[in-house]
Amino acid sequence: MRSSEEIRGNLAAAALLIRSGQAASRRTLADLMRMSPTTAGFYVDHLIRSGHLCESGLEQGKMGRPKRSLSLVAEAGWFAGIEFNAERIQIASVDFSGQLITSQSYPLLADATAAQVMSRIATLITAMDRKTPGPLLGIGVGAPGVVDPLRGLGLEYAFLTGWKNVPISSRLATRFKVPVTLENNLRTIALAERWFGGGRQLEDYVILGPRSGFGIAIMNQGRLLRGSHHAAGEIGRWPWSPGQPGGEVHDALTAPAVWRRLSGASPRTRQPADLHTALQVFSSETGPVWQQIITDYACIIGQLHLLLDAQAYFLHGPLTALGSRFCQDISAATVRLMPALRSIPPQILPSSLGDEAGALGASSLAMEKWKPDAEK
Structure with missing residues (x-):
């Protein structure tokens, strides 16, 4: 019998494969996840019932019967991405299907402190949450300098006053009640290249x-x-x-x-x-x-x-x-x-991506870490 955590992990993996375009049908999803069509169908049906996935239209392959096409429901929720350095904060929102909703940049004062930056980040996410339809599902943060993703800490960054051992993930998770994933900002840009740029x-x-x-x-x-x-x-x-x-x-x-x-x-x-x-x-x-x-x-x-x-x-x-x-x-x-x-x-x-790349990648980070609730 599958555990709840195993089910959640497989549901998340299925959503990622469909979002990336690698899996467009139950059959291709089963092949990629190396499971039987019946088992893959269990996860597809679960995501349809939860409102995250729809199955519509027909996809005709070179041979065999036409297959029904799978696609994620954009309105099922959204992911916030924050990326920043000493000069500015960039924030982006990406819908559940992986499409950019909006991206904006906000300058920082030349002598901005760690506390001011964290306060500004929270304010920006709050403002975006008010105007973005659907529930906020997760937050990704691309922070400069050395970070500890496991503990959610910004360890050190020489260009922001007081930026040492900053508990980024815990502060934002407490404020917004959603999972928060932290990474170095250049690594979030690497994710942006994978999802939106030349690294696909x-x-x-x-x-x-x-x-x-x-x-x-x-x-x-x-x-x-x-x-x-x-x-x-x-x-x-x-x-x-x-x-x-x-x-x-x-x-x-x-x-x-x-x-x-x-x-x-x-x-x-x-x-x-x-x-x-x-x-x-x-x-x-x-x-x-x-x-x-x-x-x-x-x-x-x-x-x-x-x-x-x-x-x-x-x-x-x-x-x-x-x-x-x-x-x-x-x-x-x-x-x-x-x-x-x-x-x-x-x-x-x-890069073909502009200044929004880091925030896009941070949104992708949250998107890749998303896991749904499993049925009891």
Whole structure:
């Protein structure tokens, strides 16, 4: 006899397969879940009764009888996604079928504290809950820096005052009475690429996130790599010596640092409010500063590629304003610097997803963790 938890897990797995488009009928669902059609039908009927699934129309295959088509009910509920860094909070809502409802960005004050950020997040979710039809089913949070997903803690982030051991999940779960799932914000972006972007057909890819800091997220064989201390991907802390003995990568290669280098601004110069637009001015740059930045990036990404051999590297953040040429120049430079990459140059792509990617991924995180109630 199946336990309640086993039933809930299989119901959730069925919903994910249907949402992703992999399963469109009872037969394909049974094949993918490696169970009999009768057992798969049990889960389909359960989801139909609970109002999460509908079965309508006919799907005609190449052979055999036509099959009735399965689809999730968008109005069954929604998932909230929050992603933030030192500059802004992004919030998104995704319906039960996995479609984006809305996404909005809100700036943070330059000296925002951890307490202020958490209060603002709660306020934004409350406002979205009031205007979004259907029940809130879960919240996903993409937090910057090092996080502990198991305990729901934001462990450390140098760019927000007081951001240390912040109990993100418990505070939001207490407030909204729904499951809250926490992840590093770049890893939520990796999920956004899987559901909404260029990673839909890939098992191995890397998110490049040179924003206010510089980290990466690694999808390996369809799974996110977190590390034993939840710190995998913090390459901004790598030693970086060119021109700055004792410095780190984030001193020279974050989006604000690249803008200062290209514009000739001093390290103390405050970055523009719209960094993406400010960087667009340099999208056709070819001078020595541009070439040095390309070389610096090639050094980092070439080493990553020798280590990870990923299928693709998706660039996110303000540096996407520099266009595909920025990515192509870096890829070409990796081969010049590292001849071993001549036959396998890294494929570096500016993401097709915008600033909402992290919040979309956080919504996806909540969506992937959803489990329904099982019948008693």
